[in-house]
Amino acid sequence: MDRLCWYHPGEAMEEILCQAGHVGIYDGDLKQSAFEQGTVSLTLQRVIWADSSDPDCRLILHHSLVEKVEKHHKSMFSRGGKVVVTLKRVPSNHPQGPVAASAFHYIRFVFRNGGEDDFYKRYLEALSKEMWKRNSSSSSSGGSRSSNVHTNRLVGISGIERRLAEQHHKTHETIQLAFDDMGKLMDQARDMVNLSKKITETIKSKGGEIDEDETIQFKQYLLSLGVSDPVSKSTFGSGSTYFEKLAQEIAQILLRPLKEMGGTMTLPEAYCRVNRARGIELISPEDLVEACHKLDKVDSPMSLVTFESGVKVLQLRSARIEESIDETCKLTESLGYIDANRLAKYIGISTVLALQRLIEAEKHAKLCRDDSIEGLFFYTNRFLI
């Protein structure tokens, strides 16, 4: 691989003898390469490989460096036909290439879309003509000019200048990339600004009066304004103190939403609300569960309850199961029968919790189930009346 060198725009191009697409260059036995996909062109002087995704990335292998060329047929396990080029030792004045030093003295061209037969045949022809020797002696054709450029590249003032120019180009690209990222950030910031503008305008236009939907929205916004000093691992470490402090914070954040929701909340929802309130310094789900286990220890008004189905919820201590069962039964009585979706809609809780309530009521023999292809419905338990 170290015998390859970069192609520079503006170099003279010779007549192309043959070309093949979807070709990768691999160093020796290595299975991976930075030059996986490109177009390979054969001229009388050299092989030029151009990356398909980056037209500026082109590599050159001069014929003078080639010891011999072999063709390997496709096997069951390889991805394409191969042409293996054994190379001569690196000449002392060799221009810099993509790889400074390589342990291998051969490279492989892998033809994923075929074309290796033609390429191999013409490669042998081109090598046997030994055109580069003649050209360098006559010094009139493009081939010699290109080799002059090669030798001149790294020596003298022009070499330094060239390197400086390259570096400048690279820096420019990096800065460009950085500004692209900034651009995205600005886009998001614009959204936020628009949102805040909208809120201000709504308040202005309604003279301070807003309807229910917007109240709910505002509540959410205010919730997300969050906690000024979030409990974080960096201040409390990862021991039990951290989780206890976190539990206190969770209790504080979720007390009101829990009351509004009828005393029960699933953990995913708790997770979202807590992180929304924190804004930054987000906590992981594991940390949340761990902290919820500490809720009893910090004497909070809520606790972690695991239903028999495995569903974990946060529940207010004041919310009594019997009350929720009574409520569920009354609703079932008045509707005739009920399913989890309907109950969820009526009480305003999630479907998972609604189903949990129904099963709880069933366990207390207040309801009985009707499980058919139409779905799972619950009826007042007339068997026991």
Next chain:
Amino acid sequence: MPFQWPWQYDFPPFFTIQPNLSSREKQLEAWARLIIDYCQFHNIHSLDLNEVAKSEIFNNTRINRSLNEAGIRTVFDYLEEKEHIEWTDKTKKRCRIYWRRPEEWGELLYEWASSNGLLNTVITLTDIIEGEDTANESFAGLEKPILIRAIESLQSQRRAVLVELNNEIGGVKFL
């Protein structure tokens, strides 16, 4: 007069075996009662599980509910446990159904025999099942194996003896 379906038959949860144990007990009781009443009404003494699964007992087209195979099995296990049925094959696909348990039939038979002054005389089983005298009794048309089981239960209490006629059990003497 058509068969009077119990209220449970139109109650959709009746067709789902209840997970709650106390509910299930009541439900299975209701199923057992329904099957026995149905068989008595239609004078059925033996059942084939495959056939009965397709019958109207387990399929209520009005509310579009039917009891699934596992449910039917549960119901029949319950019936077996309460000694209302007896399997007649090893795969438990066919069974005899006792509207009354053998002892109950025996009791009825003994009452009938004593009130008709038939104690200490030999009566053929055919007379009991098909005889004109018994045409209005509840055991008229009873299947012979069930009748024999009933008399056997009396025999164990020494209140009747089975009598062999023509090398097979053919008669009974109430004591």
